[in-house]
Amino acid sequence: MKKILIIKLRHIGDVLLIIPAIRALKDTFPDASISVLVNAGTEDVLKGNPLIGELIVLDRGVKILPVIKRYAKEVGFLKTIRQKGFDMTVDLTGGDRAAIMSFASRAGYRLGRVFRKGFIGKKYMYTHLSAEPEGRKHTVLQNLGVVKGFGINTENLSVDFYIPEEDRLFIKKILTPDASRITYNAIVHVHPTSRWLFKCWKDEAMAEVIVWLLERGAAVIITSSPDIREVEKARTILSLVSSRITHHASRLIDLCGKTTIKQLGAISEASDLFFGVDSAPMHIAAAVGTPVIALFGPSGAFDWGPWDNAEGQGAGGRGQGNPYPKKNGIQRFGKHTVIQRDWDCIPCGEDGCEGSKISDCLDDIKPAEAVEIIERHLKRL
Template structure:
């Protein structure tokens, strides 16, 4: 379907997924802003993921749905959804871009009645639900799965389908930490006596089966500190991740320069990564934050797809083990929470990848 000749005044982009998925929608907003100067592009997200897009220069308003709404009673749910509907209806959208298969998008496309609505195509099962989905949107775009296309490109396919083409200027990720976050991080680093350059290592993920073995990470950090490099640690405040960091610190031959695990908001984590010489981590939200703030990245990939989720448009090195079954997308081999393709990666390979990355000329 070709793009409407009438300029778009206001659009809603819907992405009801996790933090990293939301951050990777940024180029959709930038591309719409470039294609239709003066357009206001809003986002509809889960409430806990809002910091991924707040302060983004091409996001006009961020509307949210609470993940806990489904646990409320029928009347409380109705009040919240009715309030959201009234807010969105008042915005009078010309375009809805729905980037997942979540049924909220189909319902809103029917209720809000934009001039144009685009969403991913369902499967070929021909079920009644699929037919209802297809009739909820004006046009559908194909989703290329199987670790064959980067997630950012799949998002942009929604716009390509309606005749809006991204440019090199609109394709990068963006993340705005904000002055308050930057000042707090600067204060924490100053208190710890950390000065640039420093390496930021975020070794964990909310899905621990994506995480490199703690003994191997300890060996890498010891190698870095032995040669005098300044290492800063971060991790989410989740109990399982903090326990993992505690185990890591207990194994180190010497302490890192600063351990900020569990102490940072998402905005503050972005500010910390932005100031780093390089980022080392696994397939996770912080890895995507590093890409969004332009920090060179070494990323370890195990069961997840490195083509689909690689650091986007930032100098990087991906370290994987060439085994025939990866990426399998499973929570460890046989569902056992331990991935052999990660445990086989050696500290020496990660160190070599970092050295090659740091030696790469910067523009």
């Protein structure tokens, strides 16, 4: 096997969690060149990874083009994939578009998973289909399962995230006491936002926890994506915090909408703790080895909880089984903790209760509950 294409046309966190599957392919075919096809805007999470020989980026902007131009672009892209001469494709997306791309590659081996949804004849896009995962499986294990059924495996389930040195220097300058004139007893990276509003906690609750952290002596770095909705939400939280503090403002560092993906990783790496919602930065923080305390609403921790690299090592590691075995509730995997209600309706995966974009199960979590878990962790520093 000389050339392998992995397809993951999803979001940033989804893309990051394919790393163990990539490693399994590289371990099995060490001389193969591995290309990864991802959506534009997600590629940075894989940059610098030595397992990957090539990143192919799909511009989803073609969707807004007139029909004829869009068709020409789509066909041109498929021809490019075919001309690369891949021997194997591995579809870790599951969507119709990825299935068509797999087939168009003309690779002799086209791996995918059995699908319940999709166009008629979709299964014929592949030469090899793995069975659907049984029971609750973390996304890392689901990805690995697509190739594992064909003898492609690895005992190293680390989710790696590579940070350029200039991005480490970026955060070091901000946190050096001589430069910023701040002193602190811990650094906490707080990421309170998600592109999905139903994953976000109440602004007042998040502000209350941040105020407590500042009063305790921590430096708090608050971040958000550049998306205007996320920046506005983070700014609202910052305003609530500012209205309640008088002496600790120098330890509140506002980087909302101001960082790259790699800089987010550098911030988490330099921090003693990550606190935030179910989001891509949560997965990045876990990947760089920072303890994560994450707030979960209607999502399933069993498939999206923060992944602990240390626990995922070797055949006997917890990551080889089911790291978040319960349906819901507070759960721990290695150094990470998920805070979630244990209601029967969780996980529903809905876009808020009755389509409201607001998740009652998330809003029901009290700041004091989060503070208790954070305090327990900080005392161990």
